[in-house]
Amino acid sequence: MPVVEPTGHTGETAQTLDRGLRLLHLVADAPGGLTVTEAATRLGVGRAVVYRLVGALTQHGMVRRDAAGRLRLGVGVLHLARRAQPLLADAALPALRRLAEQAGATAHLTVVEGTEAVAVAVVEPSWTSFHVAYRTGYRHPLDRGAAGQAIIAGRAGQVEPVATTGELQPGAYGVAAPVLGVPGLEASVGVVALAPLDVPAVGAQVRAAAETIGRALA
Numbered sequence: 001m002p003v004v005e006p007t008g009h010t011g012e013t014a015q016t017l018d019r020g021l022r023l024l025h026l027v028a029d030a031p032g033g034l035t036v037t038e039a040a041t042r043l044g045v046g047r048a049v050v051y052r053l054v055g056a057l058t059q060h061g062m063v064r065r066d067a068a069g070r071l072r073l074g075v076g077v078l079h080l081a082r083r084a085q086p087l088l089a090d091a092a093l094p095a096l097r098r099l100a101e102q103a104g105a106t107a108h109l110t111v112v113e114g115t116e117a118v119a120v121a122v123v124e125p126s127w128t129s130f131h132v133a134y135r136t137g138y139r140h141p142l143d144r145g146a147a148g149q150a151i152i153a154g155r156a157g158q159v160e161p162v163a164t165t166g167e168l169q170p171g172a173y174g175v176a177a178p179v180l181g182v183p184g185l186e187a188s189v190g191v192v193a194l195a196p197l198d199v200p201a202v203g204a205q206v207r208a209a210a211e212t213i214g215r216a217l218a
Contacts (some may be wrong), residue, residue, distance in 0.1 A: 014198070019043060020053050027063055028077075033070030077169075081113060088187070089121035089136075091216045096123040100210040103194035103202045106132045110147035110212065112186040114204070116140065116146035130173060132192045146174030150188035154178025161203035173197050182217045189213055201215040 043115040057063035061076025092109040100107040102125040109121040146164040161177040176190025189210040
């Protein structure tokens, strides 16, 4: 069978795709946005190349330019993230079920969406007399609650669980740990209860669940 060699056009297309994806990652990692010049320097290409990449990404809603002309993520990225959330939930549910039963508390997987933390999967324990009703899709500021604070800690490479009391709901107790080692994903696994939690014991369970989910998604 004859072998078909890749054409130069195919190679150029792959290079353009690679640069576009790298640009998207650079913009995502720059909370204050990037100038075209900064993007060109980091990619090692000319400004004209960046302008072409930005034009294509803007058409698909992946990148936008703010009033100062800086490059920022577009709403198209959020659309893709929402489409990916069911896949994340499916991968996380087995570990969340085990965690909810072990801790006797409502377990959840939370991800970052902009400046907010959003619960994408929730499992309630089956044997408790009462537990927190925590719905999928619930969102809150990233810097409040154990789930969001664990994600922030994970950005600094910290793996120890975070515990909070009453930050999102009076009388609620939370423990969460970051999910690490999954490129492009900022997430945490946690539990929430209406009674004080044994933080060392539950923290170890939460961290183990976060590690399990990280391996499932990696």
